[in-house]
Amino acid sequence: MSEKKIGLWSLTALVFSSMVGAGVFSLPQNMAAVAGAEAVLIGWLVTGIGILALAACFLYLARLRPALDGGIYSYAREGFGDLVGFFSAWGYWLCATIGVVGYLVVAFAAIGGFTDTPERVWFGEGNTGWAFLGESCILWAVHLLVARGVQQAALFNLVATLAKSLPLLLFVAFACYWFDPVVFHAEPGGESLQQSVSEQVRNTMLITLWVFTGIEGAAVLSARARNKRDVGRATVLGVVLALTLYVLVSVLALGILNRPELAALPNPSMAGLMAHMTGSWGKALISLGLIVSVLASYVSWTLFSAEVPYSAAQRGAFPALFTRQNRHGTPIASLWLTSLTVQGCLLLVWLLGKGYTNLLLISTSMILVPYFLIGAFLLKLTLSGEGDRKARLAAVIATGYGLWLLYAAGLEYLLLSLLLYGPGLLLFLHTRRKLGLSLSGRERWLAGLALVALLPALWSFGQQWS
Numbered sequence: 001m002s003e004k005k006i007g008l009w010s011l012t013a014l015v016f017s018s019m020v021g022a023g024v025f026s027l028p029q030n031m032a033a034v035a036g037a038e039a040v041l042i043g044w045l046v047t048g049i050g051i052l053a054l055a056a057c058f059l060y061l062a063r064l065r066p067a068l069d070g071g072i073y074s075y076a077r078e079g080f081g082d083l084v085g086f087f088s089a090w091g092y093w094l095c096a097t098i099g100v101v102g103y104l105v106v107a108f109a110a111i112g113g114f115t116d117t118p119e120r121v122w123f124g125e126g127n128t129g130w131a132f133l134g135e136s137c138i139l140w141a142v143h144l145l146v147a148r149g150v151q152q153a154a155l156f157n158l159v160a161t162l163a164k165s166l167p168l169l170l171f172v173a174f175a176c177y178w179f180d181p182v183v184f185h186a187e188p189g190g191e192s193l194q195q196s197v198s199e200q201v202r203n204t205m206l207i208t209l210w211v212f213t214g215i216e217g218a219a220v221l222s223a224r225a226r227n228k229r230d231v232g233r234a235t236v237l238g239v240v241l242a243l244t245l246y247v248l249v250s251v252l253a254l255g256i257l258n259r260p261e262l263a264a265l266p267n268p269s270m271a272g273l274m275a276h277m278t279g280s281w282g283k284a285l286i287s288l289g290l291i292v293s294v295l296a297s298y299v300s301w302t303l304f305s306a307e308v309p310y311s312a313a314q315r316g317a318f319p320a321l322f323t324r325q326n327r328h329g330t331p332i333a334s335l336w337l338t339s340l341t342v343q344g345c346l347l348l349v350w351l352l353g354k355g356y357t358n359l360l361l362i363s364t365s366m367i368l369v370p371y372f373l374i375g376a377f378l379l380k381l382t383l384s385g386e387g388d389r390k391a392r393l394a395a396v397i398a399t400g401y402g403l404w405l406l407y408a409a410g411l412e413y414l415l416l417s418l419l420l421y422g423p424g425l426l427l428f429l430h431t432r433r434k435l436g437l438s439l440s441g442r443e444r445w446l447a448g449l450a451l452v453a454l455l456p457a458l459w460s461f462g463q464q465w466s
Helices: 008-019 021-034 036-063 072-080 082-115 127-149 150-178 197-211 228-254 258-265 269-278 280-314 332-365 369-381 389-411 411-416 418-434 441-465
Strands: none
Touching: 008 228, 008 280, 021 197, 021 228, 021 258, 021 280, 021 441, 036 197, 036 228, 036 369, 036 389, 036 411, 072 082, 072 280, 072 369, 082 127, 082 280, 082 332, 082 369, 082 418, 082 441, 127 150, 127 332, 197 269, 197 332, 197 389, 228 269, 258 441, 269 280, 280 332, 280 369, 280 389, 369 389, 389 411, 411 418, 411 441, 418 441
16 A cells, blocks of 8 residues: 655645635625625634634644644544544534535536536536536545545645636636725725624624635645644645735735625625726636636545544544555545445535525534644643643634634524534444443433433524425
8 A cells, every 4th residue: 555645735725725716706795795895804814813823733743742743633532532533523524425416516516607608508517417517526536636645635636726816816816806995995994884893893794704614625635744843834825825815815806806896796705806907808707717616626625524534543533444554555445435425415516406505504604613623632632731832822822713703603403413413422322332332421411411402403494394
């Protein structure tokens, strides 16, 4: 079995690419619709502090616990026990696997912008029969790419990330040239929204809530890193690059069109802004960049989705089947599980259309619990005497930010996510029984609480669909 290791720049590209997908192309309109310039700046300041603290947690944990591979799962397991570790791995895997379906759907919706006509709709919103066929082809092409080796797929992602960065950098360059301070200062407090600045800040943070999912990418693949210290470095570097890009895109846009005009743009609004500055060729370039961007992000998330069950299976949280690797060192059983799940979700998109959105929102909220546990684990270590004051400060900020994310995401979706945790708990109990392992007293209480909480979750789900 041969397995090449992943270097610093490929790890950084995985972190950056997983965070910067489709969202950045709609960010100008999304921000302008809920906030003025002042609130946007404050919102990014608060988000920047929180997300950099979370990135610092990965950096410090990589130094304090270099032997822990798998990031999201292993940190939760080491800090809070086998069951919490499993919940973290299961929730993350479901979020990553169900969430990446959106990348394929968005990509083919963007392709439809080039091919569809009023007389003939080929791809529509990414949920037509032709879109299903195209998405399935991409799915299995990426499956084959990853099956040939994680390092090779990471190298492909590095090239794709460089390619998708060029249209984004070109947009920033044109936006700097077109930026008008008078337009930017025309409505700094978002007066026409008739909301307080504090309320606008909260609304911006509900948007920034999701744009940094993927920060954990290097930690998830830590077992395949050429140098374990590169895991923390790649995380911080990827976050700094993504944060810089997000701030520039959302702030510069407010100096090109006034806030109401910007809020009225159809998404992807970056394409409309580029058309305003350069004409139709700029819009086409951004649309092409969107396609490349989401496909590169899809490769990143496929790598993460395949790695987590493999890491968990090595420690008895998932069935032993998922420890299987092929001759290229790819966790092949876990990759098959991920690809078949994505294929099933694509079928649901085709058959249900927008009805799939609720499942996507529920699964996405599941990633926030692992983020909270990262900060909480480092905080636990620093309170026991490990690390320095800087590590403790990062842990306190990241833990507080994690709690805020859970609140901002909405307790309703967190409750509904228990419907997806339920089958996972049964899988965990089955695996532990086969290994002859029993739950601790605390884990029995936690498992019982999760099962009892399924009742209000089922009631809430029934209310939504009645």
